[in-house]
Amino acid sequence: MSQNIDDFKKLVDAEEFFQFFNLPYDQNFVNVNRLHILKKFSQFIREIDENSPDLTPEEKLAQYAIALQKAADVFVESTPQEQKLFKVFNDKQKNVVKLTEITSD
Numbered sequence: 001m002s003q004n005i006d007d008f009k010k011l012v013d014a015e016e017f018f019q020f021f022n023l024p025y026d027q028n029f030v031n032v033n034r035l036h037i038l039k040k041f042s043q044f045i046r047e048i049d050e051n052s053p054d055l056t057p058e059e060k061l062a063q064y065a066i067a068l069q070k071a072a073d074v075f076v077e078s079t080p081q082e083q084k085l086f087k088v089f090n091d092k093q094k095n096v097v098k099l100t101e102i103t104s105d
Contacts, residue, residue: 040071
């Protein structure tokens with residue numbers, strides 16, 4: 001099956017992306033990091049599209065394949081909390097007082 005950009009745009013699940021690009025993946029790793037991989041992958045896609053608008057569809061797909069592998073690799077080396085991809089990791093916790101905020105007057 002030849003890859004084309006229209007087929008790529010129909011993909012939804014992380015597994016579908018890995019299979020589309022013939023990239024090996026560990027199902028347990030994907031199960032744990034699915035949303036984070038997809039979020040990071042979408043950031044990389046946006047960068048590719050913005051920085052290289054003149055790529056052919058085939059060149060884009062080649063870059064996207066590299067981007068998906070990079071997105072997965074990020075979470076081999078780092079944690080979702082360290083990457084802070086989602087708002088929940090960036091929000092300051094409410095109803096929490098840190099010891100450094102307590103003064104003894």
